[in-house]
Amino acid sequence: MEAYKKEFIEFMxxxxxxxxxxxxxxxxxxxxxxxxxxxxxxxxxxxxxxEYYAKAVANAFGTxxxxxxxxxxxxxxxxxxxxxxxxxxxxxxxxxxxxxKEIKDHGDKGILLGGPMGEGDxxxxxxDVTTAGTSIRETLPIIEAAGAKEVLGLVVxxxxxxxxxxxxxxxxxxxxxxxxINTTAIxxxxxxxxxxxxxxxxxxxxxxxxxxxxxxxxxxxxxxxx
Numbered sequence: 389m390e391a392y393k394k395e396f397i398e399f400m401x402x403x404x405x406x407x408x409x410x411x412x413x414x415x416x417x418x419x420x421x422x423x424x425x426x427x428x429x430x431x432x433x434x435x436x437x438x439e440y441y442a443k444a445v446a447n448a449f450g451t452x453x454x455x456x457x458x459x460x461x462x463x464x465x466x467x468x469x470x471x472x473x474x475x476x477x478x479x480x481x482x483x484x485x486x487x488x489k490e491i492k493d494h495g496d497k498g499i500l501l502g503g504p505m506g507e508g509d510x511x512x513x514x515x516d517v518t519t520a521g522t523s524i525r526e527t528l529p530i531i532e533a534a535g536a537k538e539v540l541g542l543v544v545x546x547x548x549x550x551x552x553x554x555x556x557x558x559x560x561x562x563x564x565x566x567x568x569i570n571t572t573a574i575x576x577x578x579x580x581x582x583x584x585x586x587x588x589x590x591x592x593x594x595x596x597x598x599x600x601x602x603x604x605x606x607x608x609x610x611x612x613x614x
Contacts, residue, residue, distance in 0.1 A: 389579060389582065389583075392440065392443055393574065393575050393579055393583075394583050395440075396440045396545075396574050396575055397575055397579065397580050397583045397584065398583075398589060399436060399437075399440070400423070400545075400546075401584075401589065401594060403427055403428055403433055404427050405423060405424055405425055405427045405428060406421065406422075406423055406546070406580070407421070407422050407424070408420060408421050408422075408594060408595065408599055409422075417550075417610060418606075419606055419610075420599060420602035420603055420605075420606055421577070421580075421603065421606075423516070423517045423545065423546045423548075425437075425462055425466070425516035425517070425545060426462065428465075434465060434469045435469065435472070435473075437466070437469055438466075438468075438469030438470045438471075438472055438473035439473045439477065440545075440574050441466060441469065441470040441473065441514060441543065441545070441574065442470050442473035442474045442477055442478065443477075443574075444543050444572060444573070444574045445470065445474070445512055445514070445543050446474070446478060447572075448541060448543060448570070448572035449512050449540045449541050449543075449570070449572075451474060451478050451480040451482070452510070453482065453509075453510040453511065453512055453540055454482065454483060454505075454508075454509040454510050454511065455482065455483045455484070455485050455503065455505045455509050455510070455511045455512075455536070456470055456471050456474070456482050456483070456484050456485070456511075456512050456513075456514055457484075457485050457486065457505070457511050457512070457513045457514065457527065457531060458484065458485075458486045458513075458514045458515070459486065459487060459513070459515060459523040459524075459526070459527045460486055460487050460488060462515070462516050463486055463513075463514055463515055463516070463523075464486045464501075466514045466515070466516065467484040467485070467486055467502070467514050468484050468502075470484075470514055471483070471484040483502065483503055483504070483505070484502045484503075485500055485501070485502040485503035485504070485505045485511075486500070486501055486502055487499050487500060487501075487527065487530050488500070488501060499530060500530070500534065505531070505534045505535075505536055506534055506535050506536070507535040507536075507537070508535075508536075508537045509534075509535075509536045509537055510536070510537055510538045510540055511531055511536045511538065511539045511540065512539075512540050512541055512542070512543065513527060513531075513539065513541070513542045513543070513569075514542075514543050514544075515542065515543070515544045515545075516544065516545055517544055517545060517546050517548060518542070518544050518559045518560060518563065518571075524542065524563055524567065528567060539567075539569050540569070540570065541569050541570035541571060541572065542560075542563060542569060542570070542571045542572070543571070543572050543573070543574070544560070544571070544572075544573045544574075545573065545574050545575070546573055546574070546575055546576070546577065546580070547560055547573035547575070547576040547577065548577055549576050549577045549578060549607075549611070549612070550606075550607070550610040550611060550612070551610050551611070551612060551613070555612070555613040556612060556613050557612065558612060560573070577603075580595075581595060581600070581603065585600055586600075
């Protein structure tokens with residue numbers, strides 16, 4: 389595993405973004421782990437987060453593209469932080485762009501902010517965690533309507549590695565098949581377990597035997613069926 393992936397997992401723990409316990413996802417699944425990027429709240433946290441996203445984007449899609457699109461609302465700070473990191477660390481001036489939930493009819497009019505995005509642009513989409521692909525279904529028509537040439541792919545922070553709408557495919561796999569775009573994640577839940585299981589971090593074991601059993605039980609129900 390690349391060093392930055394291990395660092396990112398520890399970073400999520402430090403920021404309380406990756407948590408373990410008893411949670412319910414938006415889809416109604418009871419889960420022993422939860423990822424909430426809303427807990428990245430300080431300037432230094434967002435700067436570091438942008439670095440991790442920029443590395444994942446560059447590794448998967450390169451830096452020869454024009455726009456990093458972050459769907460509203462959580463995608464807005466992600467796209468800003470990552471474009472700053474792409475400029476600083478890779479010397480690439482990528483435009484950030486996001487959508488508004490409501491179309492603005494004065495001043496900076498329209499549904500888009502940042503950008504601009506238009507004909508001939510090559511786009512990468514950035515999100516926090518994708519579980520059902522809903523935002524992609526809402527986002528792609530906006531990007532297409534703006535006249536972008538190509539969507540290179542989607543990058544998320546954590547691949548939960550669980551069933552999407554069908555038992556044998558994850559949400560990311562369904563997005564790839566449905567929309568013909570590549571997907572990647574900074575880390576997967578398999579990476580998380582590898583780094584944290586029975587290994588102390590800052591004086592405590594985060595994934596102990598009981599938590600590992602809870603994670604395994606979750607995947608017995610919601611893991612991909614071969």
